[in-house]
Amino acid sequence: MAAAGTLEADRLSALQALNILDTPPEERFDRLTRIASAAFDVPIALVSLVDEERQWFKSCIGLTGSEDDRAVSFCSIAIESPQPLVIPDTHLDPRVAHMRVVTGPPYLRFYAGVPITTATGFRVGTVCIADTKPRQLGATEIALLRDIARIAEDELNHKDLSEALASWRESEQRFRAVFHEAAIGMTMVDESGRIVEANRAFAAMIEIPAGELRGVPVSAITHPADRGGDNVDKLFSGELDRYRREKRYVRPDGTWFWAALTASILRDRDGRPDVTIGMVEDISERKEVERLKDELVSVVGHELKTPLTSIRGSLGLLEAGVAGELSVEAADMVRIARENTERLTRLVEETLDLERLHAGRVELEVRSVTPVDLLAATAQVVQPVADAAGVALEWQAPGDLELFVDPDRIVQALVNLVGNAIKFSPPGASVRTMVKAHGANVLISVMDEGRGIPPEQLEAVFERFRQVDASDHREKGGTGLGLPISRAIIEQHAGRIWAESEPGAGATFRITLPLPQGKPPVAVYDRRAPRRAQLARAVRRLGRRVETFDDPEVLAEAEGFALVLVSGAGLDGVELDLPVVKVDAENLDASVAEALA
Incomplete structure (x- = not known):
């Protein structure tokens, strides 16, 4: 242990002797991270140095900040060996699977790092790449990452310029070899x-x-x-x-x-x-799968929904005795058939709803509404369910807040959240729904006193058909689509939804929605429904009220708007009394922010 401590002390001394920690960014290192990011098509590339308690980024692409704790540093593991460290899937590696950079933002799933060494032989950092999805690296790619690390090492140790240039040329040749192969x-x-x-x-x-x-x-x-x-x-x-x-x-x-x-x-x-x-x-195959999926959803919508409704109605009439009194066995069979038909109908309706939301084919009908109105509408739906379950509902909202949202959609999301909270609460418990201003947003919290959600499933519960426990589907019912639908609705409003919990201490679902600024509303025009939805979300993220249009003539008669945002053609020759600003669809948020500044 003493020898290891001495070695680490010597390593830290060698790192300090470089006089590079906490220095400003330099093009000679930034160039390497740009090449690494482009060559491997990864969102994250670093030249990282490992200090006593931190890893510090001399150059960084894809992460905010200039340093992080050594305890969550993959690079700290990488410098333990002179060989490259490649982790194809962080969830499968016990050394890193528990780290917060894996379980939380930026949700790293892949890492590859090559140590960089001082002239005296101490490994002080790495050149590394990372991604949010699992990946594999071939031998040629690892060789290229080694070459980039050697160039960083040369720059770090201030070797002779001719040697650095020679190394650069060799690396460039390797890069071109990787490029072609x-x-x-x-x-x-x-x-x-x-x-x-x-x-x-x-x-x-x-x-x-x-x-x-x-x-x-x-x-x-x-x-x-x-x-x-x-x-x-x-x-x-x-x-x-x-x-x-x-x-x-x-x-x-x-x-x-x-x-x-x-x-x-x-x-x-x-x-x-x-x-x-x-x-x-x-991605031709993926596009074809998407086309077939859209066709399937269309078929489901037109070919299943109507007959299911008819079957459900017929079973309800039989259960009510229209065809005569049924025997006990027959009545039970009809009841089971009706309940399963209702469940299948809900599944079809919610699947169609979720697909329309994700495809941007749901147009929001936005209007002014108070949180008090939203909670009152939610209470009308869920109060009978709470009474049957023996769960008390508590509501709290200020009366002086105003939101510009689609109230039916927000109530749909709240019903899903409160309904889930009731479902997982024991008799005699309370479910509290609270609304308050939170900076430029409104914060809505739905809190229950149930068994809670394990930390590793706080994000997974928003996936389709996902249950915290496999037995929940049988015991609690439901389609497993309520939370995904709620997330899609909130995100369409440019808001955010997430869960917080400790097992055994209940769960809290939180929603943020932007509060409107006191400025004139913005008109958005595009004939394509998905693009209109994208533009509207970008405007709402800035706290501006927005209304969408797909008909130039209707837009020409609209009044009270500050300007019109468009992302394509379609308004040529249309006389408008409003300024028209074309935004860049590839850089939407920045372009909309510039237009509304």
Whole structure:
């Protein structure tokens, strides 16, 4: 133990001797994290140094702040060995599965780090990458991460410039080798929008030899309906660090395929923008699955809902004795059939409801309402359920708050939350629902005195068909869709919903909704329902009232709005008395904030 303590003391002394801790950002390190983020298509890349009690980020992409506790540092584990540390799935690794960066934000699922060493041989930090989903790294990719770490090591130790340049060139050669051999499609595009280089995978997707793609404008192989959405100019100007979009690429024979494109900038050794690097993933199969799912939902809606309603009504009439008095056995069978039919009907209705919410096909009917009105409407629905369960309901809300929401949808979410609280409360317990102002938001809390929720399931309860306990489905009933629907409703209002609990001490579900600012409302126009919903959420997040339009003539007659926000064409030639501002759909929140500033 003493020898280990001495070694750690020497390591810390070597780290301090570098005189780099708590120094400002430097382009020579920032360049490496940008390359790592782009080369591996990960949201998080770090040059991290491990101090006595913390890990400090000399360069960081994807995380806020400049340091974190060493106790939650994967890099602290990585420096224990000279070999790379690769954790394909953090949930399966007992060394890190319990850490708060895994169980909470940023919910890390993948990590790969290579130690960086001082000239005296002490491992003082890492170059590492991380993601919020599990991943695997091949031998070639690990070799590339090693090369980036060696460059960081050279910079850290201030080696001779010629050696650093030689290392850079070698690393660049390795990067290009990885580029060409990667299984995912990759492109390099210059400032004019022409392809500089494309790898074999992309060439196979587009069915054009890689050599023939050099110099070809990206627009020439993009579906006409999707042209103009690539933000190459904004990457080169520095307005964006990266962007992601879904688009269609067109092959020489006229066929096309859907792809998810993630693009970011690569800079030269002097920090100047060099080329954009794009990661292209063929998502045609996923798009087809989505289309089939939408068709299935449509079939369910039209082919099942109506006959189920008819069956439920017929069974209800039989149970009421319309066809004559039934025997005890027959009455029980009819009752069971009716209850199961009602449950199946609820499942169909809630599944359709959730799909419409996620697809953005539900238009909010927003109007002014007070929290008192919302709680009163909720109480009318849940009070009979509470009385039957022997649970007391308590309501508390200020009378001077005003919300601009769709009251029917918010009441639907509250009914789900309060109904769940009643379901999991013992007889004689209380369920309290409280509303109060909370900064620029209103905070709604639903608190019960039930058994609580285990910490690892606080987020999982919002997944479809998820129950805290497998027996709950049989004992408590329900479809398992109430909480997912509630989350979708709250998020459509630009709010947030989450759970807090300690096992055995009850559970609290909290909702925040933005309070409206005292400014004129904003009009949003788009013929596409999903895009209207996205624009409206972005406006509500800023506390502004909003109304959506899909008809130019109706919009032309509207009054009292500050301006109109649009994300596409459709208002050309329409005379409006309002200023019209076109927002950038790829950078929606920032563009809307700028328009409303």
